Amino acid sequence: MKKVFLFAAAMMMAVTVSAGKKLIVSVGDFESATSVDVDVEEQVKQNVVSGLSKVGHLQMIEAKDGLGADYLVTGNVLSYNITKTVNDKGEVYYKTTMSYTITAANVKDGTTETETYKYDGDGIVNMKYGYSQDPNASRQKVFAYIEDDMKRFAFEHFPLVGQIVEADYTVDKKGKLTECYITLGSEDGVDAKTKFDIYLGKMIAGRITRQKADVTLTVAEVVAGDLARCKVTGKEADKVAKALEAYASDPTNTLPIQVKMKPKKDAMGWDKIF
Numbered sequence: 541m542k543k544v545f546l547f548a549a550a551m552m553m554a555v556t557v558s559a560g561k562k563l564i565v566s567v568g569d570f571e572s573a574t575s576v577d578v579d580v581e582e583q584v585k586q587n588v589v590s591g592l593s594k595v596g597h598l599q600m601i602e603a604k605d606g607l608g609a610d611y612l613v614t615g616n617v618l619s620y621n622i623t624k625t626v627n628d629k630g631e632v633y634y635k636t637t638m639s640y641t642i643t644a645a646n647v648k649d650g651t652t653e654t655e656t657y658k659y660d661g662d663g664i665v666n667m668k669y670g671y672s673q674d675p676n677a678s679r680q681k682v683f684a685y686i687e688d689d690m691k692r693f694a695f696e697h698f699p700l701v702g703q704i705v706e707a708d709y710t711v712d713k714k715g716k717l718t719e720c721y722i723t724l725g726s727e728d729g730v731d732a733k734t735k736f737d738i739y740l741g742k743m744i745a746g747r748i749t750r751q752k753a754d755v756t757l758t759v760a761e762v763v764a765g766d767l768a769r770c771k772v773t774g775k776e777a778d779k780v781a782k783a784l785e786a787y788a789s790d791p792t793n794t795l796p797i798q799v800k801m802k803p804k805k806d807a808m809g810w811d812k813i814f
Contacts, residue, residue, distance in 0.1 A: 562598060562599040563611065564599045564601055565612075566600070567585065567592070570616065571614075571617070572617035573619060575619070576619070584683070587684075587690070588613065591686060595690075597728050615641060615642050615643070617640045618641065621638075623637075632673060633671050633672065635678060636678045637659055637682075638682055639657065639659065639660075640656070642654065657686075657689050700724065700800070703799065704721070704722055705721040706787050714778065716772075722768050725763060726762050732760070736800060738774075739751065741796070741798060743795070753774070753779060754774050754775045755775070757770040758770060784797055
């Protein structure tokens with residue numbers, strides 16, 4: 541086993557420069573179609589805030605204009621309907637359908653990303669989620685999906701991204717990276733067993749490009765607010781080791797190795813945000 545150490549000063553510099561923090565998100569005004577009641581609009585907004593608040597690497601603040609935030613979230617409820625049906629047995633059922641858009645604006649550069657969500661009961665999984673013999677229960681079943689959708693939205697549009705610290709890492713006899721430190725920690729909502737994907741970067745025609753490596757980092761110990769020790773597994777751990785060595789040797793002309801948090805999994809292997 542080979543363990544690589546560089547000067548302590550180099551490690552301190554890497555951690556300080558790349559130190560992360562929770563992304564600050566505020567939720568602004570919501571709009572809705574004229575056919576949608578105000579209480580529906582407010583319920584959608586409340587569930588959006590609730591869903592985002594449950595994502596560990598986000599910090600929610602109250603600022604409708606996004607002042608002091610990294611991202612400003614706004615929404616638009618496009619449609620909302622409850623229909624009543626009677627089956628062959630004479631039983632009455634209600635079905636709630638709804639669609640809305642969520643837009644995330646980067647406060648610093650003004651770029652925006654929008655997702656549209658449709659709850660229409662189509663598909664095997666969703667076929668009966670909006671159905672109930674109680675109209676209010678039908679409504680609440682649909683609203684309940686908003687929180688999960690916002691957790692997905694956060695991991696897609698507000699990803700927690702850091703870097704591998706080039707100052708202290710472990711490589712085995714086969715040249716594979718087995719342990720390293722990353723510039724994310726408790727201040728970012730990282731805890732033990734949090735997992736990260738790795739993205740290797742290179743310059744092509746003056747542009748930075750990144751490619752996901754077949755490697756997973758698993759946090760073994762949260763060392764500080766902006767530092768965590770990780771175990772490394774995966775087929776391309778040797779490729780990551782070479783890239784890390786290159787960056788440690790010449791950080792001016794090479795790119796750092798980026799890490800991106802993965803959603804946690806349940807016992808069945810599904811994302812816990814589902």
